[in-house]
Amino acid sequence: RIVAERTGGKILIACPLGVTKQTINEASKLGVPVRYVRSQAEADAAPEALVISNYDMVIKGVFNPDRFTGIVLDESSKLKAFTSKTKRYLIEAFQRTPYKLACSATPSPNDTKELGNHAEFLDIMSSGEMLTRWFIRDSMNANEMRLKGHAIKDFWRWVTSWAVCINKPSDLDPEYSDEGYLLPDLDIHYELVEVPLDRLIADSADKKTNQLSMLPSINNSATTMFAEKRATLADRIARVAEIVRAHPDEPILIWHLTDAERDVIAREIPEALIVTGSQSMEEKTDRLEQFSDGRARIMATKPSIAGHGLNWQHCSRVIFSSMSHKFEEFWQAIGRSHRYGQKNEVHVHLVYAETEENIIRSIHDKWLKHNEMSEQMVKTMKESGLENDIKHQMQIDIERREMRTDRYHAVNCDAVEEIKALPDNHVHLSVSSWPFSDQYMYSANVRDFGNCDNDEDFFRQLDFLIPELLRVTVPGRVAVVHAKDRIVYGTKNSHGNMYIEPFSDKCIQAMVRHGWLYLGRITISTDVVRENTHTHRLTQTEMRKGGERMGIGMPEYGLIFRKLPTAGNGTMSDEPVTNTPEEYSLARWQIDANSHWRSSGDRLIYPWERDGYDYDDHIQHLEDLDEQGRLSRSSMSEPIPSDNPLVWWDIRRQDVLNGKVARANGDEKHICPLQLDFIRRCIERWSNKGDRVLDYFAGIMSVPVVAIETGRYGIGFELKPEYYDIGARYCHERAYEKELPTLFSMDEEC
Incomplete structure (x- = not known):
């Protein structure tokens, strides 16, 4: 108005x-x-x-x-x-x-x-x-x-x-009175219809396993659910008729799901006014108004026809002749009677077969979630007020906190502001996992790189960070960026089709634009089966239905960049990374120099996985070959194996035309935080003991922790206070462990 x-x-x-x-x-x-x-x-x-x-x-x-x-x-x-x-x-x-x-x-x-x-x-x-x-x-x-x-x-x-x-x-306001807006009690009656024992036994065998169960398995499949409803139809409607006869003077509203239920209701309860979808709009409207005006005492219809918007406060007895998993439909149907203006306690009868108890449990669980969501929204509304723009509620300031020792420096801050405070040529190596543009929002702070609308905004933010990273890096040294390409689902584009955005390529372009030399990428093969549990992109079922829509798994990448050495030093860094043969063996080099890295896992394994890949065992085996003089200097003796069919690790590299080398990548879904063995291998490969190692998007400080463990000095910047608190504790624990004397160190002192 x-x-x-x-x-x-x-x-x-x-x-x-x-x-x-x-x-x-x-x-x-x-x-x-x-x-x-x-x-x-x-x-x-x-x-x-x-x-x-x-x-x-x-x-x-x-x-x-x-x-x-x-x-x-x-x-x-x-x-x-x-x-x-x-x-x-x-x-x-x-x-x-x-x-x-x-x-x-x-x-x-x-x-x-x-x-x-x-x-x-x-x-x-x-x-x-x-x-x-x-x-x-x-x-x-x-x-x-x-x-x-x-x-x-x-x-x-x-x-x-x-x-x-x-x-x-x-x-809206605690001062407002709730008088007249408190709903009457809602009394739920569970009308359980027993199923004959002989049918329970006959239906209890699982078709796949042939195992018997106490009750037939009724799941979310519409085919299975409605087959069970057909089997219990007569008994359920008989119970509905009993309830109607028990309350001869009350208006009664009967909700049903199927046409078969409607036909039996019309036969068993002749006085019920039936409203169907096949009736004309005028006839439906007239019949609904008959019940609203009290000209009809009993009405039966589907929630899909009359479950929304109508006011039937004159009716306080509601019967569901059938139940489904659709909570919203169920709740709206109850709301036709249980609403403001209702003066009586509302009685709701849920008629269901004992084989459908999982449906009742499902509705109950969703009811609890509905209440939880409503309470959460009201609570947040009271805390935040009725704002017109979420940006008004977002933070811009942050209280800077830090922990500094002779082994690490952890800072709760804005990475751009903090990196500006570092001296020139201060960092020997940086390893960091970049946010995935607008895909994740990590906090409500506008300084959070994830708080952007698109890739253009995201990389515009990085334009403030990348030049500073170049400035603080020792000339000739390396920066590693962990990244992966992004899935753009059909819900986020105009044509409704999923595709892959080459996000890792955009990361490379951003670094090169500011003067970094791109050295290549490490492909981190991961688990396509695990990714399959999160998306329909890879499922075998979808592949059979329409394989042309399917993609492949998503690998992660370690993108390697180098700052130009100081003029006059040639290709060598001002502070080269050096190793003795004992510290860095030929065997280790053959694995680390490969562009395909595997993770040791760092998790408990299943019994059948005990013979899986082990990074340290692989190195030990090659070192044993080297001691025997059998480790080749001209070609890789044992390529890194992969159990992933999308990684063609067994291609013969010499079998090529015109000198072209065959090559393929692996797959998987991003796992956060960053894998520790990936960090460890980067640090051992591109830094010396005592070097300063930086992660400017540190999260829970995984990079500084590994730096401490490997004898380097760890530096981490993290904006989100909750992540910083966890990470600072990890750094403290690792540094403390490094300070603890061992039996051998005590013996040496003696």
Whole structure:
């Protein structure tokens, strides 16, 4: 109303079927006239500034979005389905509409994409960008996303910058009275229908393993679930009829899922008014109004038809003849009766077979998540206030902290500011894992390199850091950048198809642009099976369905750069990295000089993995060959093996045409923090004992820790206080361990 008055434009309200009349009636109580319209011509001719229509009419395209100043989505859970026609139309059609309001009673707790769709509809942020900033794929289910633990507070603060969650007036201000806004009690009755023992036994054999179980396995498969519902149909509807007969004078609302249930309900409960999807819009509307007006005592329909928006406070007894895993649908259906204005305790009867107890547990778990999400949002809203721009809430200052000893220097600070304070030619080696542009947001501080909108912004930030890194590095010495290419999912681009962004190449270009010499890349082969648990890109099932869409695993890279030596020194560094044959054997060189590195793992192994690759054993074996005079000086005696089919490690390098050398890369998903053996090998390869080793994106100080362990001086800069606290403790522990006397050192002193 206010927008219409100030702009002189019209506002379109979109709502579910049957809700228009109730909305018009409720608005009239507030003195706000609203007109129901079914076409753009009717909307233009209406004297009222606010017009209303149902979603079916809006999606059909009968309205011209450009003719409206504002759009209101009543029951905006219509945006829920990530790829639905409704969601796509609403977002695209009203993209230019200046004023938008979305109202939803139940943002789905197990569908993180729904909040993203709301943000995209409101022009806050694309759903894909939201997912990449704050969410990570659930390793247990490639279809699901979960909120990253360290991002919970930042995410909800962002949500409260454009959304409010209100359960009662005091959620907005403690001084507001909650009188009249406290819902009556909700009493859930679990109506368990027993399954005959003979069918339990007959159905208990697992088709794959042939093993017996106490109950038939009812999973999330629609085929299996509905087969079980057909088997228990008669018994469940008989229980529904018993409940109806037990309450002969009360209005009763029956929710069902299938047409078969509807037919049996119509036969067993003749007085029930049936509302179906096949009925005309006029007939459906008339029947819904009959129940609303009290002309019909009992009504049966599906939640998909009448589960949103309608006000049936006159009915306090609700029966679900069937249950599914869809919590949002279930909760909305209850909300038709359990809502403000209801004067009686609401009784909800859940009728289900004993073979469907997992569905009840699923709904219960999602209910808890729903309450948790609502409480979290209200709490954050109270803490942060109702901000219009999340940037107003982001930090820019940071309290600098440091720990400095004769073995390490750890600093909680902004890397750009801190590196400026280092003297020229001070660092002998830097090893650092760069943030992956806008893919992860590590903190709410604007100094965080992850707080950027795109690659252009990210590398613009690095333009302040890279020249300083060059300045502080000893001439002729090395900088190692850990990176990998990025997966750009279909949700984050205009064409909806996944592709790989050559992010590592962009990192190389950024370093070279500021004067670094690029020496090559180390390919770190990792686990394609593990990556497969996080994405559908590599699954065998998807490969069989459409192999042309599938990619390969993602390797990690160690990108090697060198600062030019001082003029007059030729190719040698001002402070060369030197090693004796005892310190750095030929065998070690043959492995380290290869561009394909493997990790020893640094984890507990399964019994069947005991014969796996071991870096130290590989070196020892080659050293044994060298002692016997059998280690070749002209070619690699034993190439580094790979159990990854995407790494062709057994190619004969001499078998080439025109001197071209065959070459291929490995694969895997990024693992954070950086692997310790990778760090150790970099430090031992490109630094001397006593050298200063820097990580300007130190995280939990993995690089300084390994520097301490290998007799170097570790330097680490980290912006996030939580990471710094952990890392500083690790540095302290490693330094303390290095100071502890051993039995042999004590003997030498004696």
